[in-house]
Amino acid sequence: MIRIYLHPIPIRIWHWINALGFIILIITGIQVRYGNIIKLFSFETAVDIHSWTGFILIANYCIWLFYYLLTFKIKIYFPPITHPIQFTKDSIRQAKFYGYGIFVGDPNPHHPTPDNKFNPMQKISYLMIMASLIPVQIITGLFLWDPKLFSKWINLVGGIQIVDMIHVLLFIFFSAFIVVHFYLATLGHTPLAHIKAMITGYEEEEEEHSH
Amino acid sequence: MEKKTIFFLLISLLGVSMIFSGHCTAAEVQLPDEARICLGCHSYKGLTKQLENKEALSLYINASEFADSVHNPTSCAGCHMDISMANHPQVKKITSKKEYSANASKSCSMCHPNDVLKKKPAHGYLITQTKAPSCSECHGAHYIKRITEWKTRISDIQYCLTCHKHDLSMKLGSGELLPLSVNETLLKNSVHGSLQCGVCHTGFSKTEHPLRTFKSKKEFSASVSKACTMCHTETQLKKKPIHADLITTAKVTTCVECHGSHSIKRMSELKPTVKENQYCLTCHKHKFSMPLKSGESLSLSVDESVIRKSVHDKLQCSACHIGFSKTEHPKRVFESKRKYSISASEVCKKCHENANKLYEESIHLAQLKSGNLKSSTCTDCHGSHSMAKATTDKTLGLLSCNKCHGEINSVYEKSIHGEARSKGKENSPTCASCHNAHDVKVTARTTKMKDTCLKCHKDVDNLHKKWLSNPPIKLSSFAGLHLDTIACATCHSPGAGGGVYLTLYDKKTGYPFPEEKVLKLLETDSAGLVKKIDTNEDGNVDAREVWNFTQRLKRKGADVTLRAIMDVRTGIEAHQLTAKAKAVKECEKCHQADSHFFKNVYVVLSKADGKPTLYTAEQGVLNSLFSVLPVNQFYVLGSSNIKLLDILFILAVLGGASFPVVHIMLRILTIPIKEARRLKALKKEGK
Structure with a gap:
């Protein structure tokens, strides 16, 4: 087993704050939306927690963004534009692993390094999430936080109903994603390997067998 | 001695x-x-x-x-x-x-x-x-x-005055006291000064003095007036049309009521000596009326004391009664009392231009123009001869509005505004404070509703933000958002039923899209419009019908949208305002799927005069995907959820959860394969 330092401390802090924040936002979001069915908190408390958490996560997102931008590590999210065919092949190979190889005992084709942390599928999905879905969720969340303050922008989008629809659709996506994400996190060489790595920063990787 | x-x-x-x-x-x-x-x-x-x-x-x-x-x-x-x-x-x-x-x-x-x-x-x-x-x-x-000797020497007038110059009176059947005294000087100076008493008081002479009794002064003057016709023939009296009407139809039965009795003056002499108002009052101070085409009777009498107290006390009668003077008295005919009032109010604009301009924008004039003759004109609120000055008579608004809106007043009196007023707080609002005095507007379900309250309640956004804010920053815009959409009475009239009103607006002008224009575009009338909105005619407008209706208008070139406000349902509810301590503060009252507001949804079309026509909408109209675009400016957390998204959420959560379950199951099921491959690999390595 070799230990690779994959997750620097700012990223680990960001990740766990984000994880906790997402769970809180989902729970309070459900409370706000389904107050007639679920009674965890009052509407007012749910909105208060949701708003506070939202702003914390905005700040958190900024930590992530600045860290990756200032360290130039943001490139780990970007697929290699110069090698699109190879990237496509790698993506298919990774998909085949999750859809077939994992069941027949094939090794994970991707071996993370600090400079190439994500497998091709992770790259696509995290880039989409971090570069578009979360910013959109932040913006629509801000719009809903004070619709009058952002009324001009809301009108550009097509009205508060559209803004809410986008926010709710992303809420649905993130709710489903977080479940899948948690499951995928258990697919390390042990179920807790990836989770431990996100705590310690070190990912344990089986040594390559030389033939 | x-x-x-x-x-x-x-x-x-x-x-x-x-x-x-x-x-x-x-x-x-x-x-x-x-x-x-x-x-x-x-x-x-x-x-x-x-x-x-x-x-x-x-x-x-x-x-x-x-x-x-x-x-x-x-x-x-x-x-x-x-x-x-x-x-x-x-x-x-x-x-x-x-x-x-x-x-x-x-x-x-x-x-x-x-x-x-x-x-x-x-x-x-x-x-x-x-x-x-x-x-x-x-x-x-x-x-x-000796009487016999005295009578031969004394003139008729002096004979009568012997007694009648004294303070004599006679009690009539009605209890009235009929004065029997005659002022000798006035009599001598009157046009009848040279006449013997018996000329008018027929049957009376130095030798005859019958004892008569009368029920009332009116009966007495009627009896006395009969003598006038002995000299003044009917033809002569009816020469002037108004005089003819007076003595025939207006039921002024006695000459003396207008012309007086012993002090009577020749009209040509009287006119220059009296002011116009006094001249008019000569007749109009008496009780008489004129019949109208409707069969009603229009009182023509004027109480001088009322005029003296009015703001117009310095005006001449002809200032308002144009065309009338000491020499002119045209004859006019009116359909009904109401039509007379309406036409009489026309003259007000001559001096009160500004007030009239405002009145022209009012619901009252619009109603009047649409044929509602009960709608108010100037005199309905200000009175006619009793014209009071609104600035000095603050109760004018209340009193005049109550004539038609009495049921609102009884609620107002119990409200915080009414109670404050009864306690002497004169700045407490009356009707006009919110609805305006002349440009009286319908405030219900219009953008005006907030403005009316804000006239007095300044800085409400900041006042509300003290408790109505979204953390972490307290912004007045968040409170303002609520105040823009929710009528003040919705929260400040606790216990009042409420509803969501989706009013058709013109996106270009920012004003309600008038119902009249809708009728024209859809080439229908009011009855037909109901069918064009509620196409399945089930009495409820559903989301698809809202969509179809707005799309139909858009196809006809109208850039419309439905703007929603939350408001109380009746005028009575709108006026039963209470102290802020009793106001609704619980968010759940609105932000919950089973909020009573969302059980009462209406599609509203406003007429040009502001009067709304309400079409009951289906309860779930705001929870449909069809409403997203027509009502794109209205969204209430927890209450206007789109049902389809809720279904999607459940599917997504189930899908998200089933992925690991299926994946794990496959991984378990494929353990033998993995084991076999592992063993095969070990064997290959020779282990």
């Missing part, structure tokens, strides 16, 4: 000396000796007595006239029974001439017993009246002539 005896001797000497000295005119006439003695003093013209009320009672007696009187043979003491040579003069307190005269008259009954005096009915009536003049007031005292 006693003082009295000395004085008597002196008087006697004076009397005797006068008799024989020839200074006394009594010497030339036949008088009883006793009278001669009295006249010894009383023939001096300067002999007077100061009475207690400061009147000067003349004690002078004209000896020759007395000698000619019917009472010459009667000695002085025959009437002045309390005076004798032994006690005269005595210090006697006399209050007034009236009292003296009344007391002196008592002696008349010595010779003229009551049964004789009552022989003539009118005389009999007179002497039984408590305030009747005494005998001497009418008949005189020392120079009384």
Whole structure:
């Protein structure tokens, strides 16, 4: 087993704050939306927690963004534009692993390094999430936080109903994603390997067998 | 010697000396000796007595006239029974001439017993009246002539005035007191000054005075006025159309009511001497009316005291009643009282241009134009002759509005505004404070609703943000968002039912899209419009119908949207405002799927005058994907959830959860394969 330092401390802090924040936002979001069915908190408390958490996560997102931008590590999210065919092949190979190889005992084709942390599928999905879905969720969340303050922008989008629809659709996506994400996190060489790595920063990787 | 005896001797000497000295005119006439003695003093013209009320009672007696009187043979003491040579003069307190005269008259009954005096009915009536003049007031005292002789000498008028110049009155059946006194000067100066009394008072003369009774003054003047027609023929009286109407249809039965009686003046003389208003009031102060085509009766009488209190007290009648003057009185015909009021109000704009401009924008005029004749005009609120100044009469708004909106007033009186007003807080709002005075607007379900409250309640956004904010920053815009969409009464009238009102707006103008325009675009009428909105005619507009309706209008070129507000449902609810401590603060009242507001949803079309037409919408109309675009400016957390998204959420969560489950199961099921491959690999490595 070799230990690779994959997750620097700012990223680990960001990740766990984000994880906790997402769970809180989902729970309070459900409370706000389904107050007639679920009674965890009052509407007012749910909105208060949701708003506070939202702003914390905005700040958190900024930590992530600045860290990756200032360290130039943001490139780990970007697929290699110069090698699109190879990237496509790698993506298919990774998909085949999750859809077939994992069941027949094939090794994970991707071996993370600090400079190439994500497998091709992770790259696509995290880039989409971090570069578009979360910013959109932040913006629509801000719009809903004070619709009058952002009324001009809301009108550009097509009205508060559209803004809410986008926010709710992303809420649905993130709710489903977080479940899948948690499951995928258990697919390390042990179920807790990836989770431990996100705590310690070190990912344990089986040594390559030389033939 | 006693003082009295000395004085008597002196008087006697004076009397005797006068008799024989020839200074006394009594010497030339036949008088009883006793009278001669009295006249010894009383023939001096300067002999007077100061009475207690400061009147000067003349004690002078004209000896020759007395000698000619019917009472010459009667000695002085025959009437002045309390005076004798032994006690005269005595210090006697006399209050007034009236009292003296009344007391002196008592002696008349010595010779003229009551049964004789009552022989003539009118005389009999007179002497039984408590305030009747005494005998001497009418008949005189020392120079009384025999009636038959007196009548031949005196003129008719003077004969009548003998009694009627005194303060006489007659009690009528109605309890009214009919004055019977006549002012001689006014009578002489009147156009009828030269007429004998009997010309008008037919049946009365120096020899005839029938006793008549009347039910009322009105009956009396009607009876008297009949005499006028003896000289003033009907043709002559009906020459002027208004005068003709007056005496035929307006039911002014008596001439004297307008023209007066004994002080009557020639009209050509009267007109220059009176001001226009007085001239008009000559007739219009009396109760009379004119019939209208509708069969109603329009009162034409004007209470002068009311005009004097009005803000127009300095105006001439013709300032408002254009075309009328002392010389002009056109004849007009009106359909009904209401139409008269409406036409009368037209004149107000002549001076009150600004108020009229505002009125032209009001719901009242719009209603009037649409045929609702009950809608208010100027005089309905301000009165006509009683015109009050709104700035000085703050209750004007309340009183005038109550005429039509009484049910709202009873609620207002119990509201925080009404209670404050009853406690003397004059700045507490009245109707006009919110609805305006002249440009009266419908505030319900319009953008005006907030503005009306904000006239007094300044800075409400900041006041509400103290508790209505979204952390972490307290912004007034968040509170403002609520205030823009929720009518103040919705929260400040606790217990009031509420609803969501989706009003059709013109996106370009930012104003409600008028129903009239909708009718034109859809080429239908009001009844047809209902079918065009509620196409399945189930009495509820559903989301698909909302979508179809707005799309249809858009296809016709109308850029419309539905703007939602949350409001109370009735005007009564809108006025039962209470203290802020009792206002609704619980977010769940609105932000919950089962909020009662969202059970009452209406599609609203506003007419050009602001009057809304409500179409009941289905309860779930705001939870449909069809409403997202037509009602794109309205979203309430927890209440206007799109149902489809909820289904999607459940599917996503189930999908998200089933992925690991399926994946794990496959991984378990494929363990033998993995194991076999592992063993194979180990074997290959030779382990």
